[in-house]
Amino acid sequence: MTEVDIPAKYKVEEVRQRKEILELPIASPSDSPVKVNIGPSHPAMHGTIKMIADLVGETIVNIDVEPGFLHRGMEKMCENRNYVSALPYTDRLNYVTAFINNFGYIGAIEKLFGIEITERCAWLRTLFSELSRITDHYTCNAAICSEIGAMTPFLYFMQARDYIWEHFNWATGARQTYSYARVGGLARDVTRDWLDKAKQILLDNIPLLKDIHGLMDKNRIFLDRTQGVGEISKEDAINAGITGPFLRSTGVAYDVRKALPYLKYDELDWEVPVGKYGDNYDRWFVRMREIEESFKICLQCIEKIPEGPINSDDYYAHLPEKSEVYGSIEGLINHFKIIIDGPKPPAGQIYDCVEAANGELGFFIVSDGTGTAYRLHVRPPSFLIMGVLDKIIIGHQLADIIPIFGTVNMVGGECDR
Amino acid sequence: MQSTILGINIVYFWTYFFVAGAIFIFMFMMGAVMSWSERKQSAQLQDRIGANRAAIPLPFGKKLALWGFINNLADAIKCLIKEDFRPQAYDKLMYNLAIFFAFIPAVLAVAVVPFAGVVKPAEFFQAWYLKWIPWLPEYFAANLPDFSFRVQVANLNVGLLFIFAIGGLNVFGSILAGWSSNNKFSMMGGLRAASQMISYEISMGMSLLGIIFIYQHIDLWGLVQAQSDLAWGWLPKWGIFLQPLAFFLFIAAAVAENKRMPFDLPEAESEIISGYFLEYSGFKMLLFMFAEFIEIVFVAIMLTTLFFGGFSVPWLMADGFHFPWGSYVPLSHASVVILQIISFQLKVFFFCWLLQQLRWSLPRFRYDQVMDLGWKILLPLSIVNLIITIIIVALGGF
Numbered sequence: 001m002t003e004v005d006i007p008a009k010y011k012v013e014e015v016r017q018r019k020e021i022l023e024l025p026i027a028s029p030s031d032s033p034v035k036v037n038i039g040p041s042h043p044a045m046h047g048t049i050k051m052i053a054d055l056v057g058e059t060i061v062n063i064d065v066e067p068g069f070l071h072r073g074m075e076k077m078c079e080n081r082n083y084v085s086a087l088p089y090t091d092r093l094n095y096v097t098a099f100i101n102n103f104g105y106i107g108a109i110e111k112l113f114g115i116e117i118t119e120r121c122a123w124l125r126t127l128f129s130e131l132s133r134i135t136d137h138y139t140c141n142a143a144i145c146s147e148i149g150a151m152t153p154f155l156y157f158m159q160a161r162d163y164i165w166e167h168f169n170w171a172t173g174a175r176q177t178y179s180y181a182r183v184g185g186l187a188r189d190v191t192r193d194w195l196d197k198a199k200q201i202l203l204d205n206i207p208l209l210k211d212i213h214g215l216m217d218k219n220r221i222f223l224d225r226t227q228g229v230g231e232i233s234k235e236d237a238i239n240a241g242i243t244g245p246f247l248r249s250t251g252v253a254y255d256v257r258k259a260l261p262y263l264k265y266d267e268l269d270w271e272v273p274v275g276k277y278g279d280n281y282d283r284w285f286v287r288m289r290e291i292e293e294s295f296k297i298c299l300q301c302i303e304k305i306p307e308g309p310i311n312s313d314d315y316y317a318h319l320p321e322k323s324e325v326y327g328s329i330e331g332l333i334n335h336f337k338i339i340i341d342g343p344k345p346p347a348g349q350i351y352d353c354v355e356a357a358n359g360e361l362g363f364f365i366v367s368d369g370t371g372t373a374y375r376l377h378v379r380p381p382s383f384l385i386m387g388v389l390d391k392i393i394i395g396h397q398l399a400d401i402i403p404i405f406g407t408v409n410m411v412g413g414e415c416d417r
Numbered sequence: 418m419q420s421t422i423l424g425i426n427i428v429y430f431w432t433y434f435f436v437a438g439a440i441f442i443f444m445f446m447m448g449a450v451m452s453w454s455e456r457k458q459s460a461q462l463q464d465r466i467g468a469n470r471a472a473i474p475l476p477f478g479k480k481l482a483l484w485g486f487i488n489n490l491a492d493a494i495k496c497l498i499k500e501d502f503r504p505q506a507y508d509k510l511m512y513n514l515a516i517f518f519a520f521i522p523a524v525l526a527v528a529v530v531p532f533a534g535v536v537k538p539a540e541f542f543q544a545w546y547l548k549w550i551p552w553l554p555e556y557f558a559a560n561l562p563d564f565s566f567r568v569q570v571a572n573l574n575v576g577l578l579f580i581f582a583i584g585g586l587n588v589f590g591s592i593l594a595g596w597s598s599n600n601k602f603s604m605m606g607g608l609r610a611a612s613q614m615i616s617y618e619i620s621m622g623m624s625l626l627g628i629i630f631i632y633q634h635i636d637l638w639g640l641v642q643a644q645s646d647l648a649w650g651w652l653p654k655w656g657i658f659l660q661p662l663a664f665f666l667f668i669a670a671a672v673a674e675n676k677r678m679p680f681d682l683p684e685a686e687s688e689i690i691s692g693y694f695l696e697y698s699g700f701k702m703l704l705f706m707f708a709e710f711i712e713i714v715f716v717a718i719m720l721t722t723l724f725f726g727g728f729s730v731p732w733l734m735a736d737g738f739h740f741p742w743g744s745y746v747p748l749s750h751a752s753v754v755i756l757q758i759i760s761f762q763l764k765v766f767f768f769c770w771l772l773q774q775l776r777w778s779l780p781r782f783r784y785d786q787v788m789d790l791g792w793k794i795l796l797p798l799s800i801v802n803l804i805i806t807i808i809i810v811a812l813g814g815f
Contacts, residue, residue, distance in 0.1 A: 034601065036602075043686060043687055043690060044688070058785075145780070146687070147687040148687070148780040148781055149679065149681065149779075149780045150779065150780035151459070151463070151777060152462055152463050152778055155463040155464070155465065156463070159464060215778060216780075219779070219780065221679055221780050221781070221782055224783070224786055225781075225782075225783060225786075397783060397785065398688060398689075399688045399781075399783045399784060401688070402687050402688055
């Protein structure tokens with residue numbers, strides 16, 4: 001990987017020489033920068049990140065981004081529990097898209113086992129992943145709105161998101177942290193009514209999205225605040241290992257769902273929206289377009305979900321049916337072994353990735369044949385963005401940190417693990 | 418002969434006392450109403466219910482919530498009994514002084530605004546629906562038949578200049594609060610407030626110069642009187658019709674003066690947390706907020722007085738309605754005054770609503786964009802507006 005250089009125009013000396021700064025009387029080149037400590041308890045920093053900025057006037061000439069305030073040792077915790085017990089920790093990675101994290105993690109284990117999941121399970125996982133992605137993009141774009149001061153679209157987004165979360169509650173029993181996946185299947189099935197209601201909720205969300213588009217799309221203030229701010233080039237983004245909407249906003253159509261199709265994504269009709277300049281507006285816009293694409297995927301999924309079992313027959317990997325547990329000695333022992341030891345995949349190592357809301361979410365698992373991972377590593381999409389965030393911010397103004405940081409959609413749980 | 422206070426007839430004294438008191442109480446009540454409507458209106462806009470939990474318990478399990486009005490009371494009580502937090506190292510004098518600089522000018526400037534026309538008590542109380550009041554109608558008719566007063570605290574002949582002078586003091590509140598709190602974010606907020614308010618005061622003044630040229634008045638009473646005339650026999654000579662561009666320039670500049678969304682960068686909560694009043698807690702913070710609400714009301718009053726004819730009702734003369742199509746509806750003096758008061762209040766409410774609606778539908782500018790808007794767009798436009806106005810006035814247009 002090549003080193004990303006700070007472009008010359010963002011070097012401290014260069015920034016000071018720039019015309020617009022010299023025009024401001026409060027920021028003559030002789031002024032020494034003021035150090036301002038932003039975070040971790042600054043409202044825009046989510047409590048999980050700290051930025052130490054050098055300000056000349058309002059312009060940032062240097063910034064030091066320090067993530068890691070939410071580091072809980074999630075990977076190490078997973079290595080001390082069996083595979084199933086570690087599942088709830090993945091809920092807390094990107095806590096807005098717990099489904100995608102669940103399915104990514106369980107998908108890696110299933111690959112290690114070599115389990116084929118059932119048709120219905122694959123379709124349901126696709127549907128839940130996309131609904132999750134919608135809620136994440138809602139949350140991210142809502143945060144952008146509220147951080148630049150537009151509270152009304154923020155609440156419209158929250159309202160739309162809550163319809164979906166409440167509906168998840170009916171399927172899984174939780175609004176946010178579902179732990180819904182199981183090795184070889186899902187925790188429980190959904191009914192046809194649930195699917196019809198999900199479709200209705202998606203259709204009900206469309207007027208809210210229209211309102212948001214009406215408030216923001218042609219809003220001069222919003223465009224001025226986001227266009228041309230926080231730009232990153234294709235090359236810089238690729239070099240930094242950035243994926244997801246952030247990369248796609250620069251014009252690279254890389255999406256794990258298309259590049260390495262998993263679940264049912266190759267059987268669906270959808271496209272990868274890309275931006276052009278890689279600025280805040282493109283990131284906002286790519287997310288808005290992805291919401292529409294996810295709508296398309298969800299509606300197709302709801303039509304196409306077949307009837308059938310949700311769990312595979314591989315009872316060495318997941319719990320047997322309750323009737324077998326209570327009715328046969330084999331079933332009881334099976335249940336007991338899975339609960340005590342966890343599913344035991346063959347020794348080996350695996351890297352599997354899914355397209356999470358912020359980019360490629362990868363799970364690297366080393367198995368030694370026991371029910372506990374020997375090593376588990378998560379590749380968090382937003383952590384890699386933190387590496388170039390300072391280069392994106394430098395040269396902009398203090399107020400620009402907020403929308404830039406908002407469009408990054410840094411989620412502490414995922415970034416710091 | 419009536420008794421006197423400080424050499425003033427006691428009836429005159431109490432009348433002015435009553436008018437001034439009523440106007441100041443109106444301002445404070447409007448401040449409270451604004452903090453309520455800020456919640457409720459935004460709730461309406463955002464599909465929420467809004468404040469409705471604070472309530473006074475009544476017997477039989479009933480609660481008096483007054484559609485959320487009790488929340489104001491709860492806020493005040495909460496702010497009064499909170500810890501009065503102060504930063505560790507701060508300038509005590511300036512820190513405490515800043516609140517008064519922010520609060521007092523907002524209330525003071527309203528002194529020159531007329532809330533209704535001339536009231537003649539002797540005639541006023543003769544209306545059929547006011548005759549039941551004990552002894553007042555007879556008293557004024559018998560003792561002071563010629564006494565009249567204006568519903569205005571002080572008729573300064575430099576009205577607009579007074580407003581600008583007092584409004585200009587407002588910036589000290591923000592600067593001092595930002596500087597004395599000894600916090601970098603506060604300091605930044607104070608500086609933003611200072612540069613923004615000073616820049617926008619210029620285009621605000623420039624946009625009003627056209628009004629002064631047209632009506633040839635600088636006192637608000639004269640401006641309102643001039644606006645109640647008719648152009649071509651049917652169109653009220655309101656500022657909005659004669660100076661439409663100035664109206665929009667003024668509303669933009671006034672919102673910026675007011676430090677409200679989309680110009681609320683001195684207190685941008687996501688960037689510099691709360692800006693200049695970051696280090697104020699409890700009732701001090703409440704006073705800053707309250708001053709802001711009163712300023713909104715004041716901006717609404719200014720817009721009403723300068724561009725929407727103040728208290729004047731279209732085609733309403735001192736003796737009733739003279740419609741342009743020739744019909745005439747006679748009205749008693751009391752009805753005219755009451756109509757004027759209602760008309761003034763309605764216009765003020767409308768502008769309060771408009772400003773709230775603006776606040777809840779727009780995002781925030783950035784510092785350099787605010788400066789660009791102020792100096793590169795509003796100021797040149799207001800100068801162009803002024804020049805065109807002067808040319809038309811010089812050619813005898815108006």
